[in-house]
Amino acid sequence: MPGRTTRDHHPEGETTMPTMSSTTPDLTPDYDALVQHFDEFAAAEVTPRVQHMESSPHTVERDLALLMAEQGWFGATISQQYGGMHAGHLAKTLMIQSMARASGAVGAILQASQLPVSMLIHFGSDEQKARLLPQIAAGDTLLSIAVTEENTGSHVLGMETTARRDGTDWIIDGSKAHIGNSHIAHVHCVVARTAPADEAGSRSLTAFLVEHDRKGLTVEPHQPALGLHGFSFGKLTFDGVRIPEANVIGEVGDGKxxxxxxxxxxxxxxxxxxxxxxxxxxxxxxxxxxxxxxxxxxxxxxxxxxxxxxxxxxxxxxxxxxxxxxxxxxxxxxxxxxxxxxxxxxxxxxxxxxxxxxxxxxxxxxxxxxxxxxxxxxxxxxxxxxxxxxxxxxxxxxxxxxxxxxxxxxxxxxxxxxxxxxxxxxxx
Ligand SMILES: Cc1cc2nc3c(=O)[nH]c(=O)nc-3n(C[C@H](O)[C@H](O)[C@H](O)COP(=O)(O)OP(=O)(O)OC[C@H]3O[C@@H](n4cnc5c(N)ncnc54)[C@H](O)[C@@H]3O)c2cc1C
Missing domain, CATH: 1.20.140.10 (Butyryl-CoA Dehydrogenase, subunit A, domain 3)
Known part of the structure; x- marks a missing residue:
């Protein structure tokens, strides 16, 4: 791990955050220091791996995901209460931008597991936040967000993957396509249908935490795409995947x-x-x-x-x-x-x-x-x-x-x- 971690810039309890005028996009020295740190990481760790990633498109890049996780970057917007960087959205943007300048695939890996953090921060229960946010901030748990399906694409309300109650559990059946970090995420944040569309309208979907090793969950073999070699955005298949009620994110019907x-x-x-x-x-x-x-x-x-x-x-x-x-x-x-x-x-x-x-x-x-x-x-x-x-x-x-x-x-x-x-x- 090169140089300081970004968390060193914002140690626990520190109240001074990076400053920037609200009307100008010019980088202040604090943000400049962050960018320098991200660029140094990219030069030392990302650039030397790019050639290998390009020449082996059938391979999913895991080492760089782990290195970025060690930096605490997946917790960029997680509060210090949970061990996160609490560095904000602009710092997250600069981080992804720096990685993407060196490798689009690495920028994509970084953004894809930061995206579902939003689901937990804004809708997670106190128990889910207390359990998962520190793991994400420490780099021990990576998330994916699994919404898109092969047949319905952008028409989220048309999705066909279902979750039905079975006692105190839920059973998920169906599949999700083009899921960022499908092959390296430890927990997938899956949105599934819990009521017919015409019955509950926009309340017909619910979000669930599905651990990658749940019985009945299959991550289909990685298929190289046109670009972003090293980044996996593949297919998840759910065949009677059983999860407990505690894995519901937010309320039933909050999925949309x-x-x-x-x-x-x-x-x-x-x-x-x-x-x-x-x-x-x-x-x-x-x-x-x-x-x-x-x-x-x-x-x-x-x-x-x-x-x-x-x-x-x-x-x-x-x-x-x-x-x-x-x-x-x-x-x-x-x-x-x-x-x-x-x-x-x-x-x-x-x-x-x-x-x-x-x-x-x-x-x-x-x-x-x-x-x-x-x-x-x-x-x-x-x-x-x-x-x-x-x-x-x-x-x-x-x-x-x-x-x-x-x-x-x-x-x-x-x-x-x-x-x-x-x-x-x-x-x-
Ligand atoms: C690199 C990458 C990473 C991704 N990561 C994730 C992820 O992490 N999680 C996840 O859930 N999904 C992910 N996706 C999937 C992405 O969200 C979908 O590709 C997107 O929602 C579009 O769906 P589609 O590709 O099936 O296209 P379609 O929805 O089938 O659309 C095909 C074309 O029709 C147009 N179209 C569709 N509906 C309308 C409409 N109502 N009006 C006008 N035009 C319309 C579209 O704009 C497009 O041009 C990823 C995709 C890529 C390429």
């Missing part, structure tokens, strides 16, 4: 709210950070290439038309960074910011993909070589569209707000539990 709130408050910023880190790597790779490729007594970087293309990439990246950091900071301030979180996820993905496409063209034939860095970045950036809501879903949510039928503002309801700063008057 638990899934949606986690996706807004943690999923959106986490995916924005993942896209952002990849976007930064894409721009850096492109400027390096153009600056080194000789032509006409200079380099390609001297050609005005290519400089202009790079300027457009840089403009997108600067705007994307501002959206990701500012929305995470609003969450840290306990402000109402669902729209900002949604937009940050939406545009970070869109703009990174656009820059990735420009970069491929600026590299000419080089980008087509299998071992070429940009090709990995381009493949990885294709994988950030679907998780935590596709572009269509994000635009639907934004349109609902604009046409006067705003959905529940989860940040308004729940962000106080993880905020670092008292709400400002703007949020009151």
């Amino acid at each position: 709210d638990i899934a949606y709130s986690s996706s807004i408050l943690y999923g959106r910023p986490n995916l924005a950070a993942l896209s952002l880190g990849l976007h930064e790597a894409i721009l850096e790779c492109t400027t390096t290439f153009l600056s080194e490729r000789e032509r006409y007594g200079g380099t390609l970087a001297d050609l005005p038309v290519l400089r202009d293309r790079v300027a457009v990439m840089k403009s997108r990246l600067m705007a994307a960074r501002a959206l990701a950091h500012q929305s995470a900071l609003m969450l840290d301030h306990g402000q109402t910011c669902d729209g900002e979180l949604i937009n940050a996820k939406y545009l970070n993905d869109e703009w990174a993909v656009e820059s990735g496409q420009t970069a491929m063209r600026l590299h000419g034939a080089h980008a087509l070589r299998r071992d070429y860095l940009l090709q990995r970045l381009w493949r990885d950036i294709q994988c950030t569209y679907a998780p935590a809501g596709t572009g269509e879903v994000q635009r639907q949510r934004l349109a609902e707000t604009e046409f006067g039928s705003p959905p529940i503002q989860w940040s308004q309801r729940l962000s106080a539990k993880t905020s670092l700063f008292p709400p400002t008057s703007a949020a009151a």
Whole structure:
């Protein structure tokens, strides 16, 4: 483990948290120190493993997950009461961004087990929090969030996996698809149907904690995807999996709210950070290439038309960074910011993909070589569209707000539990 742990910056009982103006995304020295620490970890531990991860896409990367767990990073937003870092959403964003700059897969591993922490913090019972949050903060337990199904995808209320009561237990049958960290999570936070859709409407789903070694739970063999090699987002099959009543998260019928709130408050910023880190790597790779490729007594970087293309990439990246950091900071301030979180996820993905496409063209034939860095970045950036809501879903949510039928503002309801700063008057 290189250098200090991030927890060393915020020892138990310390009250001074990183400071940042509420109106500017510029990093203050405290956040700079965090970024330096994350970047040093990435350089020492992540970069040396990237080549192996790329050349063995059938393998799930476990060592780096454990190393990050040892750092306490999966407990970034867990309070010090439970041994967590209580570093906030902006620090979490910077952490994922730094890892993704070195490896999209490692950024994805980090974000996927941080996302379900939201379910426990906001809806877990006192017993569940006292038992699991310290284990997560210590790096002993990794979570997954298991909502998506093969047939129903984004239509969460259409899910077919069921949970039925049997005495004081519940029995789960069905399957979940594309589940981040499917192969390394110790506990899966599973949302299942507990009432017919037409009977209970939006109260028809319930969330459960399902330990990975429960009888009847199968993690299907890892299948390599287009990108994010080393990250598993696979299939879980439930064949009569029996779990006790104590494993219900929140109340029976809370499943939709638990899934949606986690996706807004943690999923959106986490995916924005993942896209952002990849976007930064894409721009850096492109400027390096153009600056080194000789032509006409200079380099390609001297050609005005290519400089202009790079300027457009840089403009997108600067705007994307501002959206990701500012929305995470609003969450840290306990402000109402669902729209900002949604937009940050939406545009970070869109703009990174656009820059990735420009970069491929600026590299000419080089980008087509299998071992070429940009090709990995381009493949990885294709994988950030679907998780935590596709572009269509994000635009639907934004349109609902604009046409006067705003959905529940989860940040308004729940962000106080993880905020670092008292709400400002703007949020009151
Ligand atoms: C890298 C990665 C990690 C993931 N991690 C997780 C995880 O940890 N947990 C988890 O539960 N899931 C996870 N997912 C799954 C992800 O949430 C789903 O892929 C997503 O919800 C979309 O579902 P789908 O892929 O089945 O697409 P579909 O829902 O079938 O959509 C297909 C297309 O139709 C569009 N569409 C669908 N419905 C509508 C509509 N009503 N209006 C307009 N357009 C629509 C979509 O935008 C998309 O373009 C992950 C996916 C990826 C790629």
